[in-house]
Amino acid sequence: MRKLQISRRAVLAGATATAAAAVVAFDPANLGWLTEAEAETQPAAIRVPGLDGELVVDEESRTEAADDYGHIVHRMPVAVLRPGSVRDIATVIRFANKHGLKVSTRGQGHSTFGQAQAGDGIVIDSRTLATIHRVGTGHAVVDAGVQWLDLIKATLAQGQTPPVATDYLGLSIGGTLSLGGIGGATSHHGLLVDNVLALEVVTGTGEIVRCTPSIRPDLFHAVLGGLGQFAVIARATVRLIPAPTTARVYHLSYPDLPSMTAAQRTALADRRFSYLEGQLTPTENGWTYLLEGVQYYTPPSEPDDEALIADLAPASTEITDMPYFAWLNRIYDLVQQLMALRLPGPWINVFIPDEATDAYVTEILAETTPADAGGVVLLYPVPNERIRQPFVRLPDSPVVFLLAFLRAVNPPDEAETQRLIAVNRSQYDRVVAVGGTHYPVGAIELTEEDWKKHYGPAWSAFRAAKHTYDPNNVLTPGHAIFR
Known part of the structure; x- marks a missing residue:
């Protein structure tokens, strides 16, 4: 199938018309996104499968997704997904695979060099998936868009705490677990990624997978600290310990x-x-x-x-x-x-x-x-x-x-x-x-050579995991590991 080559200029031209309205289809003739009303008049429109959330192309949303805490790199996406469910993430990743788009996930935008950006691609805004589903004894189940600040408030109400906290609590859980998560308590408990009990992720092929140290362990360990290269973290079960006062x-x-x-x-x-x-x-x-x-x-x-x-x-x-x-x-x-x-x-x-x-x-x-x-x-x-x-x-x-x-x-x-x-x-x-x-x-x-040197003896395993879980190199282009 022909891959869609979407130009930023074409999308910018159409963004004014669609404003903040959610888009439901792509116009392959004019290379632009369409609202429901517009799609009805375009027989050749390529429909985006139904979403629980919304896919938006307004300039304000895309400009926000093209920036981060560093304010150095600015790569404009063609659309932003505000997911209403994990299914939405899977749907958009499958759509991206089919039509030659890149996908990245942005939590609180605390990257400093465009790592969570996707120029001419789709950025998943995880802030709309931010539910604390359960705080149990010794664990909490949370969406990736939850901030550590909100989780800690909820766990302290039950006398518990994550073993490690980053110095700034305004980071998203999904973003932190994609990188590692270091803090002063790492001397006792490792990184935040070393205190995860289970994950629900969406791979680079759009497969929704639950993984743990014993269920799909290869994927579980690859995703934690994997820089978003293999799957999007949608939900995590994190370890808790008794909290001091x-x-x-x-x-x-x-x-x-x-x-x-x-x-x-x-x-x-x-x-x-x-x-x-x-x-x-x-x-x-x-x-x-x-x-x-x-x-x-x-x-x-x-x-x-x-x-x-x-x-x-x-x-x-x-x-x-x-x-x-x-x-x-x-x-x-x-x-x-x-x-x-x-x-x-x-x-x-x-x-x-x-x-x-x-x-x-x-x-x-x-x-x-x-x-x-x-x-x-x-x-x-x-x-x-x-x-x-x-x-x-x-x-x-x-x-x-x-x-x-x-x-x-x-x-x-x-x-x-x-x-x-x-x-x-x-x-x-x-x-x-x-x-x-x-x-x-x-x-x-x-450079790619720098990344090979960075991973050293783990490079072959890293590359193999990419081939297995994101064979079309759709996910997280901002790190530029695979060119």
Whole structure:
């Protein structure tokens, strides 16, 4: 069958007529979408199978889907699906296969480099599938469009919590599980993808599949951290544990990088903190180094402050108690304010082998100005053994450090943004040279050869899973893994 070659110009021309109305068919003669009224007058129209939700082509919806938190890459789709059911996702993916379209899924749009975009394709807006179906003992069943913030509110009402939370809770569950999901509690519980009990997904051929570690395990493990290459996550059953009520926060300052990372390694070795991260802050004269440890508890039990920090030798210590939920949600309002500013965000997140961390980070910091930092800089260790999904690629080291530059270019400046993307590429090449990998949420232009190197010995399995579950290369083109 002839594949539809849909031009953006043709769709833009027809978008004014259809406005925000849902489309039901495609006009192969004029290469445009049709509403119900228009389709009735076009005998050659190709009908989109019935949907519980809607497929829209108005400029506002498509423009939103062509942007993300990074505001760097803009690829305009020809339509946006607002699914009313999992069936809608399957229907549109089958339609895309038949007519040569790409499909991507967008949750909260928190990517930074177009990873969830689909130029001249269809973007699935998962926000219309956002139901918390059940919170049971030890688990919750949720749609992919649910935000972690809403899930945590619901689980805390029953005295439970996900074992790991990302620092910002406004992310969608489906989007996070497609990438990995890292946070301060990863030192105990792995990534968010390591705490999933079951999935309902739609493969790249439009098949709806329920999978678990024992039912279709190959698909289950491929999808978690699989960058949306094999299936769209529609629903997840995530693990819950008993929730504490209080977080005791320890901010420990150090005079230099080796002192901080040594203290982090000591704290990681015996898992003394419930949460372990670290921050680097540029100053006029260099950098400040902060170990951030948190101990969760429920009174009347209480942490032993002296025992927790006695051998960590900080230069200064600040200890604060706050409610558990307030701690988890501490940066939500700040991120919402930053989002409203629409600042370009050329982020980079890399994993570094333990033995290379101090030298690599010291070298990077020596050439990084406050403007280059451009926002929050995170550095903290995680144990490799706790991260178990095969397509989340880590260095071959028992302990790895995450280094993240979460930049914002303020005021917005295209030349500065492009300069920082070039800096990212240099830092990426150097981390690969010391055995590192990257956490693929940042602004790095990767070639197919880069991706092969990233997956290393897992590349053949990754490619085989793509051939099995998305043989027409329909899904998630934004990562540009398969050209």
